[in-house]
Amino acid sequence: MTDTQETEEQSSAKELHLGWALVLISVAQLMVVLDASIANIALPFIGNDLNIDDANLTWIVTGYALAFGGLLLLGGRLGDLYGRRRVFMIGLAVFAVASFVGGFAQNEAMLLSSRGLQGLGAALASPAALALITTTFPAGPARNRAFAVYAAMSGAGAAVGLILGGWLTGLDPILGLEGWRLTFLINVPIGLTAAFLAPRFLHESESHPGELDVPGAITGTFGLLGLVYGFSRAGEEAHGWGDTWTIASLAAGVALLAAFAFIESRVAHPLLPVRVFANRTRATSFLVMALVPAAMFAMFYFLSLFIQLVVGYSPLHTGFAFLPFSVGIVFGAGLSSTLINRIDPRFIAGTGTLMAAAALFGFSRLEVPTSTEALLAIGNGSFLGDGVNYWTSIFPFIMLMSVGMGAVFVPLTLTAVHHLRAEDSGIGSGVLNTMQQVGGALGLAILGTVSLHYADGTKTALARDLVAQGVPADAAGGLAFIGSFTEGATAAFLVGAVLISIGSAAIWLFLNVKHEELATDGPEGGAPVHVG
Known part of the structure; x- marks a missing residue:
């Protein structure tokens, strides 16, 4: 075998x-x-089977x-301190076990506990997954492609969840298990298999046990x-x-985070080193990755409620x-991962945000008739949105939004973790994920408040008109x-x-x-280093 053939085989095996x-990942x-x-x-089906009231x-x-959302920072730092592959595997295993418990839940307490445990597993696995990309793939095209796939999975997950949830919930019982239980149980083989295979394909990072900042954690x-619950x-x-x-939850959250900031400025090994935010580009990436998911x-x-109701x-x-x-979003992420090798991230992510903003503006122009006659016709099987054409009024803006999101997530994920020290890549990933979760919760709270404000006046007037035409008060309210x-x-x-x-x-x-600069590794101002 020639040296060239051996080199090619080694390169192929590495790829x-x-x-x-x-x-x-x-x-x-x-x-x-x-x-x-x-x-x-699946919520209505779960409520019926386990006798859970609407409030709970x-x-x-x-x-x-x-x-x-609450455990992401801790999960990211644990990966830095105790090994990212190890924490990734533990997170997947916890997630799988929690999914098993949820799938066979017999009461409300059992199901809600399993959901909290799933959140813990996700908080351990998710930042470790992003950090593993940073430390496994060399900077440049290979890492850019990897981030494109990661970003596509992150962005497409919500849509895939809706489709998969609708399909599984609608299935007839399998082996005596209702369809909603399958929405949990499907995670068990996936999570355990991924955890089992991780040591074969993922390198372990250095560990730094004994440096956990307990008061900061x-x-x-x-x-x-407190913040996520309050929002x-x-x-x-x-x-x-x-x-x-x-109010109490938000106030407590702010007070605790103020104490957290005070502690972090004084401990030798902080849970969240201030240097993570020192880079202006990285801080901008964190900010935008809170606003965009919001x-x-x-x-x-x-939009899902509009399409159904x-x-x-x-x-x-x-x-x-x-x-x-x-x-x-898969198309947008793939395209941006190719363009990022030749175009600065500002232009790609900036264009993507403008596309997404235009898509949301398009959705804001949706109109349906709201006359009492149109509302009364609902009782005869019609819908207010019968005249809304999906392909002309909804589909174009879904595509514009998704391609724009793909163009945002890839470059900003790259810039958010770029030039971080190797020992900080887990916490950097945790901060990025935390911004997305907190931003999403804040966005729903703010936009939910906006929605209620604008809908309340119209709702009161319509209910009054319907009651005047003889519709019972409860039906008129609906x-x-x-x-x-x-x-x-x-x-x-x-x-x-x-x-x-x-x-x-x-x-x-x-x-x-x-x-x-995205084709280089290592902390800002230091020599480029390829890790893993």
């Missing part, structure tokens, strides 16, 4: 190794992201988001929990911003209505809600467009890293 590493990321939405469609039913979603974790509660119609527990998650929420799609049909989003929903949703879309426009302005003004 195959990296390919399988990326498959493992991507599958794990897709699993933890889609689990935030996969149970949404929302905790199936909120409990996961709380644990996931406690104040930072509970501070984030989530503020976004619920039953509570809102004036609710005592909303608008994107709200888009999924309001107003246009009249079934849950599964609604899930498939979002399928183009998954296709578009019809008036459907009639007023579009006005509230379109106002939320418009504010979402403003949020993304603010993020776009930040990118154009402050994201100043050059594309040539």
